[in-house]
Amino acid sequence: MPPDYSGQNLQGRSFKGQNLTGANFSKADIRGANFTNAILKDADFTGGKAGLQRRWAIGLLIASWLLSGISGFFSILVGGLVASIFDIKSTQNVIIGIVSLIVILVFFIITIRKSLTAGLVAFAFAFAFAVALAVAFAFAFAGAFAGAGAFAFAVAVALAVALAVASAFTFAFAFAFARAFTSAFTSAFTIPFTSALTFAGVLAFPFALPFSFAFAAAPFTLFSAYIGWRSLTGDEKDPWIRSFALAFAATGGTSFRNADLTDADFTSAILKNTDFRKANLTRTRFYEAKKLDFARVDDTILTKLAILKLLVTGNGRGKSYAGANLKGANLIGADLKEANLKDVDITEATFQGACLERANLTLAQAIGTNFTSAQMTGACVEAWNIKSTTKLDNIDCRFIYLLEHPKPETDDRERRPSSGEFQPREFTKLFEEVLNTVDLIFRNGIDWKAFVNAFQTVKNQNEDTELALQSIENKGDGVVVVKVGVPDGADKEKIHSDFTQSYQLALQAVEEKYKAQLQAKDNEIVLYRQKSAEIKEIVSLLANKPINVQVDNKVENKNMTNSNDASRKIEIGSVGRDFNASGQALNLGDISGTVTNTINELPASPEPDKPGIKELLTQLQAAIEADTNLPQEDKAEALEQVKALAEAGKNPQEGTMQKAAKTAIKILKGTISSLPSATKLVEQCSNLLPLISNFLGLG
Numbered sequence: 001m002p003p004d005y006s007g008q009n010l011q012g013r014s015f016k017g018q019n020l021t022g023a024n025f026s027k028a029d030i031r032g033a034n035f036t037n038a039i040l041k042d043a044d045f046t047g048g049k050a051g052l053q054r055r056w057a058i059g060l061l062i063a064s065w066l067l068s069g070i071s072g073f074f075s076i077l078v079g080g081l082v083a084s085i086f087d088i089k090s091t092q093n094v095i096i097g098i099v100s101l102i103v104i105l106v107f108f109i110i111t112i113r114k115s116l117t118a119g120l121v122a123f124a125f126a127f128a129f130a131v132a133l134a135v136a137f138a139f140a141f142a143g144a145f146a147g148a149g150a151f152a153f154a155v156a157v158a159l160a161v162a163l164a165v166a167s168a169f170t171f172a173f174a175f176a177f178a179r180a181f182t183s184a185f186t187s188a189f190t191i192p193f194t195s196a197l198t199f200a201g202v203l204a205f206p207f208a209l210p211f212s213f214a215f216a217a218a219p220f221t222l223f224s225a226y227i228g229w230r231s232l233t234g235d236e237k238d239p240w241i242r243s244f245a246l247a248f249a250a251t252g253g254t255s256f257r258n259a260d261l262t263d264a265d266f267t268s269a270i271l272k273n274t275d276f277r278k279a280n281l282t283r284t285r286f287y288e289a290k291k292l293d294f295a296r297v298d299d300t301i302l303t304k305l306a307i308l309k310l311l312v313t314g315n316g317r318g319k320s321y322a323g324a325n326l327k328g329a330n331l332i333g334a335d336l337k338e339a340n341l342k343d344v345d346i347t348e349a350t351f352q353g354a355c356l357e358r359a360n361l362t363l364a365q366a367i368g369t370n371f372t373s374a375q376m377t378g379a380c381v382e383a384w385n386i387k388s389t390t391k392l393d394n395i396d397c398r399f400i401y402l403l404e405h406p407k408p409e410t411d412d413r414e415r416r417p418s419s420g421e422f423q424p425r426e427f428t429k430l431f432e433e434v435l436n437t438v439d440l441i442f443r444n445g446i447d448w449k450a451f452v453n454a455f456q457t458v459k460n461q462n463e464d465t466e467l468a469l470q471s472i473e474n475k476g477d478g479v480v481v482v483k484v485g486v487p488d489g490a491d492k493e494k495i496h497s498d499f500t501q502s503y504q505l506a507l508q509a510v511e512e513k514y515k516a517q518l519q520a521k522d523n524e525i526v527l528y529r530q531k532s533a534e535i536k537e538i539v540s541l542l543a544n545k546p547i548n549v550q551v552d553n554k555v556e557n558k559n560m561t562n563s564n565d566a567s568r569k570i571e572i573g574s575v576g577r578d579f580n581a582s583g584q585a586l587n588l589g590d591i592s593g594t595v596t597n598t599i600n601e602l603p604a605s606p607e608p609d610k611p612g613i614k615e616l617l618t619q620l621q622a623a624i625e626a627d628t629n630l631p632q633e634d635k636a637e638a639l640e641q642v643k644a645l646a647e648a649g650k651n652p653q654e655g656t657m658q659k660a661a662k663t664a665i666k667i668l669k670g671t672i673s674s675l676p677s678a679t680k681l682v683e684q685c686s687n688l689l690p691l692i693s694n695f696l697g698l699g
Contacts, residue, residue: 036257043264050254051273115237250296271295282328286311362404388435397427440482454502460676513670598646613649613695627681652696661696
């Protein structure tokens with residue numbers, strides 16, 4: 001059972017590295033507690049009080065006073081240099097005052113408009129220019145100012161500016177630091193401001209400095225206070241001041257550094273001076289948390305004040321968070337009506353019950369995001385990225401848009417539904433079809449034969465997963481998208497990978513088959529020419545020889561040139577080998593008989609227990625004819641290749657025959673590649689084709 005620390009005083013306690021999943025810390029005082037590296041999933045910190053213990057707060061308060069005092073000391077010195085402008089008795093002092101005032105004003109203006117860093121750069125240029133101008137003026141109107149006087153002048157001006165910069169930085173940090181751990185603006189301002197003026201007065205009195213010195217120091221104090229205040233409000237001009245002050249102020253405070261706070265709840269908790277650096281804040285609830293903007297939140301989504309305020313207030317109506325990192329954000333019940341969430345990362349975030357009406361979710365990364373019971377009427381979801389882990393249960397939505405901007409010269413934003421409104425659960429069903437599909441994208445068209453073969457292979461590889469073709473979309477420019485329906489929980493990545501691999505293999509096999517067929521046709525042309533030459537020689541030899549023509553069991557002597565009846569059986573003998581013909585061409589009924597006839601012309605194996613080329617081809621023919629998975633067209637093609645192998649077996653050493661045999665084997669391999677690997681034909685071909693290749697001397 002999770003531990004219960006609710007309402008307890010846990011100041012300074014160490015829970016470092018402990019597993020406190022589901023622990024109850026509601027309304028507990030955890031100031032100064034150490035939760036570094038702790039596992040705090042589902043922990044309850046509602047109404048808790050985090051931050052600094054009293055002794056640390058007092059120490060840091062004293063430190064802020066000291067910094068304010070140092071700032072006051074610098075300010076009075078700078079004020080004295082600027083006030084020398086009123087010393088009309090000394091030309092040198094007047095020039096020093098003028099130059100100091102010019103350089104400091106440039107520094108102030110640039111810092112206010114740009115940043116403190118930019119002010120320092122501008123100071124360098126302004127100082128060089130002002131010194132050159134002042135020296136020139138001094139030499140023109142007071143020659144005695146040359147030499148040691150000029151050197152003293154330059155040192156005085158440099159000192160004035162250095163003191164001004166030191167005063168600005170010290171007091172700005174003191175102000176930010178004090179504000180970071182005090183409870184109200186008035187106290188944060190009063191402490192360092194009064195300290196600075198007090199120190200200025202104390203220092204001015206013993207040295208009998210004019211009151212104008214202290215009075216001149218006031219602008220520096222105000223300027224520094226403004227820089228510190230600006231940094232704490234989240235202004236991007238000097239974020240390092242804020243970061244530095246918060247880091248120092250969080251020293252000794254409650255630490256959640258590198259802790260796992262997944263689904264933890266800090267509702268209404270006080271989180272001032274708390275360290276959340278590198279903590280896992282996935283779906284961590286910060287609704288109405290107090291002083292979270294004074295916590296140290298480096299390396300989390302809270303680094304942007306706009307995001308931090310959204311998580312605390314839950315109000316983002318009409319605001320823009322385009323491109324923001326909201327990964328794992330807890331926005332349960334948030335008001336994001338008409339908000340711009342374009343290109344945001346909301347992976348693993350939760351929007352349960354949130355109002356997203358007319359919100360722009362274009363290109364949003366919503367993998368693992370929970371939209372249960374969210375209101376999404378009029379939202380734009382163009383190209384948002386969702387998967388089966390995205391929860392879309394009980395969405396309240398009447399219609400949505402699939403385009404952020406209308407199509408050219410129209411006002412069409414692809415409204416869904418095109419007319420009327422979604423009925424209950426129709427929105428969820430619409431996108432469930434998207435979630436439960438695998439998109440197969442073909443950028444150069446589809447080879448449908450390879451596609452069918454690959455699809456069948458993937459179905460065989462994933463027998464436990466029901467796959468179904470849902471749609472085929474022609475996107476133009478040769479791009480075709482095929483959507484394959486899969487059940488809930490299917491491994492879509494594996495299915496997509498399996499299909500891609502199978503399709504490429506099938507495509508290669510088909511291409512090899514086509515290439516082999518083209519090569520076979522070229523070889524057939526060569527063989528045809530060779531046979532034509534042989535037939536011409538045979539005809540010339542038989543031109544004047546008698547032949548026997550058997551018609552209805554009667555023998556007649558005729559010249560070959562007088563035999564024009566194509567239906568008669570002609571037997572021609574005693575010329576090399578028997579030549580049989582029925583009519584004008586050989587006709588044994590079908591391709592199978594032709595293959596059998598060709599194989600039978602091969603010599604039988606001399607060893608009964610060791611099959612020869614004739615027996616192997618007979619087995620191959622029988623396997624092809626018996627297979628039920630091979631289409632008739634492919635079966636006829638395969639038998640033609642067996643015949644070609646039989647022809648090659650008659651004279652396997654001839655180069656042309658070897659080429660024809662190689663082509664036939666390639667075509668056979670391409671033909672069976674479309675079959676599942678477990679079929680009997682694939683198994684038999686895997687055994688027979690290598691043996692046939694060896695018999696034909698193909699290696």
